[in-house]
Amino acid sequence: MAAAGSAVGLGNIWKFPYETGQNGGGAFLIVYLICVIIFGMPLLMTEILIGRNAGKSTFSAFRAITGNNRWQWLGWWSALTVLILTGFYFIVTGWCVDYLYESAVNSFVGMNTDALLTHFNTNVMNAPKMILCSIIPILGTAAILWFGVSSGIERLSKILMPMLLIMMILMTIRVLMLDGSGTGLRFFLAPDFSQITPAVVMEAAGQCFFSLSVGLGLMITYGAYMPKDQEATMTSLSVISLDTLVAVLAGLIIFPAVFAFGFNPAEGPQLVFVVLPAVLQHMTFAWISGVVFFILLFVAALTSTISLMEVIVAGIMELSHGKINRHKSVLISTALIIAIVVVYVLSMTGVWSNLQLFGHNLFELSDTLVTNFMMPLGALAMSLFVGWFMPFQDKDLIPHIQKGYKKWFRPLFVFSLRWIVPIAILLIFLNGLGVLNIK
Numbered sequence: 299m300a301a302a303g304s305a306v307g308l309g310n311i312w313k314f315p316y317e318t319g320q321n322g323g324g325a326f327l328i329v330y331l332i333c334v335i336i337f338g339m340p341l342l343m344t345e346i347l348i349g350r351n352a353g354k355s356t357f358s359a360f361r362a363i364t365g366n367n368r369w370q371w372l373g374w375w376s377a378l379t380v381l382i383l384t385g386f387y388f389i390v391t392g393w394c395v396d397y398l399y400e401s402a403v404n405s406f407v408g409m410n411t412d413a414l415l416t417h418f419n420t421n422v423m424n425a426p427k428m429i430l431c432s433i434i435p436i437l438g439t440a441a442i443l444w445f446g447v448s449s450g451i452e453r454l455s456k457i458l459m460p461m462l463l464i465m466m467i468l469m470t471i472r473v474l475m476l477d478g479s480g481t482g483l484r485f486f487l488a489p490d491f492s493q494i495t496p497a498v499v500m501e502a503a504g505q506c507f508f509s510l511s512v513g514l515g516l517m518i519t520y521g522a523y524m525p526k527d528q529e530a531t532m533t534s535l536s537v538i539s540l541d542t543l544v545a546v547l548a549g550l551i552i553f554p555a556v557f558a559f560g561f562n563p564a565e566g567p568q569l570v571f572v573v574l575p576a577v578l579q580h581m582t583f584a585w586i587s588g589v590v591f592f593i594l595l596f597v598a599a600l601t602s603t604i605s606l607m608e609v610i611v612a613g614i615m616e617l618s619h620g621k622i623n624r625h626k627s628v629l630i631s632t633a634l635i636i637a638i639v640v641v642y643v644l645s646m647t648g649v650w651s652n653l654q655l656f657g658h659n660l661f662e663l664s665d666t667l668v669t670n671f672m673m674p675l676g677a678l679a680m681s682l683f684v685g686w687f688m689p690f691q692d693k694d695l696i697p698h699i700q701k702g703y704k705k706w707f708r709p710l711f712v713f714s715l716r717w718i719v720p721i722a723i724l725l726i727f728l729n730g731l732g733v734l735n736i737k
């Protein structure tokens with residue numbers, strides 16, 4: 299449940315639709331689904347397996363297994379990835395807070411397409427407000443980690459997650475009744491294969507890692523805590539299926555609405571935030587639908603921020619060799635994350651807007667860096683680690699194996715970790731970077 303909470307979040311509802319819109323619609327969806335099949339299952343299991351063997355969280359797991367420091371860099375790499383990602387994730391969670399408030403005070407009533415866009419660009423993209431709105435979920439997450447109630451929140455999400463699904467299904471039905479929704483449905487579901495370029499494949503692979511929360515060793519911690527008699531295969535399969543379902547539902551809501559209301563599918567990170575209020579206004583109980591939806595989205599984001607911030611809190615404690623206790627570590631992490639958020643926000647809109655690298659502000663850059671490079675490279679290293687270096691037995695993987703199941707499963711798993719996953723990631727990389735020119 300914790301793994302599902304980490305996986306399902308803004309990646310599915312915010313990032314997936316805008317990435318799809320920018321990268322060719324249906325073609326992106328197909329490549330994305332292929333990536334989920336090739337990478338999702340083996341990588342999720344890989345991380346759980348590392349955690350089970352090590353009994354330690356991300357930062358110390360590699361040392362615990364190998365008994366030396368040769369793979370320690372991977373612990374650092376994962377920690378750095380989490381740190382860069384957490385800042386931008388909290389900013390987007392802050393946008394949800396903003397939209398929850400605005401829905402509650404009925405700000406979106408009567409706004410047309412242009413007004414919704416202007417609203418986002420002027421009202422939301424406002425440095426002090428963005429910082430304030432991000433600090434709210436940062437403090438919320440910190441409080442949850444401080445009082446040690448994250449498992450309670452995850453249990454709560456057992457009720458809220460189905461509610462989110464039901465809400466999204468209702469929104470899908472409403473959207474499909476709009477005039478002109480067919481064009482959007484075709485855009486999302488009918489692939490135009492000529493749109494598939496190396497860059498699209500790289501984006502789709504990155505989105506797969508991001509959405510499933512794999513490639514930064516976060517699931518290692520969950521593997522370490524997972525009851526010994528719980529098998530990893532079904533857990534991984536359920537997480538992957540649920541995560542993909544939520545992403546596809548988000549696409550089914552956004553694209554028909556984009557075309558029905560006259561938005562641009564390639565709008566970028568603001569896409570969902572301008573389209574959703576338009577959709578919600580058309581629901582039968584518009585006000586309550588808006589408020590409920592943004593509360594559910596906020597909780598979905600929060601179960602992801604808990605998993606991210608926990609890695610930082612645990613990392614600081616481990617680095618200090620126990621000198622820093624959990625409460626102090628929560629305080630240090632909170633300060634660190636707020637500092638990162640402030641830097642990103644100022645580089646986006648504020649006084650440091652000329653702080654750009656490769657034509658991107660730090661917010662955009664952190665997203666691309668983490669999603670397209672750091673997570674896939676982390677995943678590559680972890681698959682090689684388990685595939686080639688880490689001894690493991692069936693009992694670590696599947697404690698209750700039905701007959702027959704084991705025979706084909708283990709060789710397939712090992713083969714995909716040794717060959718398929720690393721080669722696929724390398725090819726996607728070299729191709730995406732233009733070293734190979736396979737069209």
Ligand code: PHE
Nearest residue numbers: 305307308309310508509511
């Ligand atoms: N998977 C989360 C989402 O889809 C984001 C995330 C990535 C969370 C990596 C934790 C680690 O929103």
